[in-house]
Amino acid sequence: MTLNPMHQFEVYRIGPEINIDGVNLSFTNASFFMAVSAILILSLLFFGTKKKLLIPSKIQLITEMSYTFIAKMINDTAGSSAKAFFPFVFTLFMFVLFCNMVGMLPYSFAVTSQIIVTFALAAIVFIGVTITGFIKHGINYLELFVPKGVPIVLLPLIIVIEIISYLARPVSLSVRLFANMLAGHTMLKVFGGFVISLGLLGGWLPLSFTVALTGLEILVAFLQAYVFAILTCIYLNDALNLQH
């Protein structure tokens, strides 16, 4: 049972069952680790900004680095007009990053390996960006689906293709994060299982693989949070500056 590599993705209830109008709102292990990530982020930012030293302490340095990292990313990809969206992108990046990193700890649960979590995040981005585009440009936002210089005969086909490619955004955004985390954690577990079944004699090779894969997974955990944030910036850029 414990050797089953998919066992780690099971969501189970912690505490009493809460049912409101037939909707199951019970507190699960997934909600627990989301809360842990949120508390970690809040405490990092709280303690990082508590003492404003001229020569920053380590924790202040991490806080300031994450701030400038996101601020620079927004400025580079979406321009200065997207500065108002800094809190949104920063929250998104930190949440995904901490969920991924907390998931790397032993005995913890990787929240981002659940597609409903990543899809909810991607849907928030998608709906938010679409609303922003309509607020900023009004009905002209639909020009996004009509590329310039296309013959009128081809236009109906091109518009349908453009709409499909627009709708594919949240799917690709969520599936990318979910698939990377799911595959990585499954692979770690499979190699971990090899260590046990091969025993003291042959277990060293898969053990070294597991160590290497853990390093790779930490890189992927950071990278996926980065990709999630930078794609949000690119979509914001499309909505704010109306580019194809």
Add this chain to the structure above:
Amino acid sequence: MKNLKEISTRLEIAKKKIMGNQKSGKSSNVSSLGKALKISTELVAAVVVGSTIGFLLDNWFDTKPLLTICFFIMGVAAGILNVFKSAKKMQEKNKDI
């Protein structure tokens, strides 16, 4: 005050070093891995979305399997378009540097 001045000169030197590193393109390794992961899923996602729309419309108009096939092909086109767009974006970015 003397301490502060010393720090500011050291900061200047460090900044120059970082700028020099960025110009030689040492830090682009991580972001190119990110780009590779990004493009691969974009192609798949558009095909999935296209086929799903076709399937739903088929159920609605009762014209199985005609619209599914049409929208599958358009989904493939949209996927290639997405990859093309992001590749173009990358090229433009490289030109700036």
